[in-house]
Amino acid sequence: MRITLAQAMGTCFGVQDAIDMALDPEFRDRLTVVGQLVHNPQTMERLKANGVRIIERDQIATITTKAVMITAHGASDSTKQDLEAQGYTVYDATCPLVIRLHKLARFLQRQGYFPVIVGEASHVEVRGVVGNLSDSLVVNDEEDLSGLVGHSRIGIVSQTTNRLEKVQRIVAKIRALPGVEDVRFIDTICEPVKERQRAIHDLLAQDIDLGIVIGGSNSANTRKLMELIRDKGVEAHHIERAEDLEAAWFAGRQHVGITAGTSTPQDVIESVHAAIRALGAAQRIDQHGR
Ligand code: SF4
Structure with missing residues (x-):
């Protein structure tokens, strides 16, 4: 055989940088990570063994450390501002390629396009991007396209981990929708x-x-x-x-x-x-x- x-x-640079930041000896027993730093049980165990506390976003009220870290998947500005307003020191490990996605989604909205994010609505990265836009639609499959009725200028970005073929298929479907006149797609798959x-x-x-x-x-x-x-x-x-x-x-x-x-x-x-x-x-x- x-x-x-x-x-x-295996591990990409964005995830590795975030892990290295969380494992910095300076943070030992002093850091709370909001959300899954990595989707990997072995690394999560290593982090816990180093005294890093990992919580979900709905557990922010239970934070006991001053230092709080945003993961490589990013978060909305309002999430970061809320944490700072509550007196926490926020360390931002958002991957530069996720930051690029945030910037491009906002750029499209500023240019007058209705922003569409091709991805999973429940994924932390997508939730962060949506949280930074005044209006948007997350499209994961063709059934979600009904939410575009009434929009003629559409700007499309993708969750960074998507499959290119799938995103291209959805972009083609959007271009073919009745009433859609102008579509701008920026490939944000990392x-x-x-x-x-x-x-x-x-x-x-x-x-x-x-x-x-x-x-x-x-x-x-x-x-x-x-x-x-x-x-x-x-x-x-x-x-x-x-x-x-x-x-x-x-x-x-x-x-x-x-x-x-x-x-x-x-x-x-x-x-x-x-x-x-x-x-x-x-x-x-x-x-x-x-
Ligand atoms: S955007 Fe890409 S490089 Fe950055 S953390 Fe996500 S998968 Fe890794």
Whole structure:
């Protein structure tokens, strides 16, 4: 059984910078992170072990530290201002590419376009962008397009972790809507995510017959990497750690491709790789009856 690692995978610079900031010894036992810093359970455990407290946005009233951190996914200006008004010192780890998305969404609105964000309305990044706009629509699939009735100038951006093909499909649908006269689309999918998506296409071009995608079960970009593989008719499994692997998935496989979402640490990737190599070796022994 051949095993190929994707050319680009795992933790992106935005997530890594945010983790490094939270793990700074200066913050030990003194920092509260609002929202999931990364969608990865192992990294979250490391942060908790370093005394970093992680809370959800509806738990802000329970903060006991002076230092509060906004995650790589960002937040609306009003969220930051509310925290500062309550006396907290806000450390902003928003990824520069998420800041770019915020700026471009506001730019389109200033230019007179009705802003559309292609993404998941419940995702923290999208909620932050929406919170900075006076009016907008989040579109995740075609059913959401009915919210555009009455708008003729539409400016479109995307959640940074989206699939380009999906966003382009929705942009084309918006252009074709009756009454829509002017559409401006700015591609805000981030380059690290595109690199990971391109690396999947490379794996598929090498005829993998099984994909293993490593990342937190709540990681949107990890789920999208798995969909990319499944859409090509190739079996794929989303796992969080090596212990989630099932030997039966590998029976009779010729070529396994491994990839990982943008929050998955290198040590988790290496342990999964080692476990799959061990499964492949065990199969060879079975096949040869030794
Ligand atoms: S996925 Fe992209 S936008 Fe999000 S933190 Fe990583 S580099 Fe930044």
